Amino acid sequence: MTPTLYGIPNCDTVKKARTWLDQNGRAFVFHDYKKAGIDRPTLEGWVQTHGWETVLNRAGTTFRALPEADRAGLDADKAIALMLVQPSMIKRPVLDLGVRTVVGFKPEIYAVAFG
Numbered sequence: 001m002t003p004t005l006y007g008i009p010n011c012d013t014v015k016k017a018r019t020w021l022d023q024n025g026r027a028f029v030f031h032d033y034k035k036a037g038i039d040r041p042t043l044e045g046w047v048q049t050h051g052w053e054t055v056l057n058r059a060g061t062t063f064r065a066l067p068e069a070d071r072a073g074l075d076a077d078k079a080i081a082l083m084l085v086q087p088s089m090i091k092r093p094v095l096d097l098g099v100r101t102v103v104g105f106k107p108e109i110y111a112v113a114f115g
Contacts, residue, residue: 007093017105033087052079057091
């Protein structure tokens with residue numbers, strides 16, 4: 001299986017991950033949230049594996065621009081609903097290796113993941 005890198009093309013962290021993958025000769029498919037969105041089962045799987053607190057990007061401008069009522073009382077279901085409507089609220093990138101996923105990018109973690 002070819003790994004899939006989920007993200008937004010103009011995100012600096014996604015650019016770093018793409019560069020790392022290219023420089024290390026790792027083939028991958030890029031899935032652009034902005035164009036293709038994200039399906040509920042995939043997102044629910046990430047939340048189940050990593051926790052909604054990890055998958056939801058609360059530091060981003062999209063989340064911070066939400067009305068206080070939308071940010072209050074967050075739980076997994078509410079976080080998933082928000083991310084489905086606004087995929088840019090998903091932490092970037094998410095690397096799907098088939099047998100596991102990696103949320104975010106750190107070169108040392110990618111090196112271990114491709115072991």
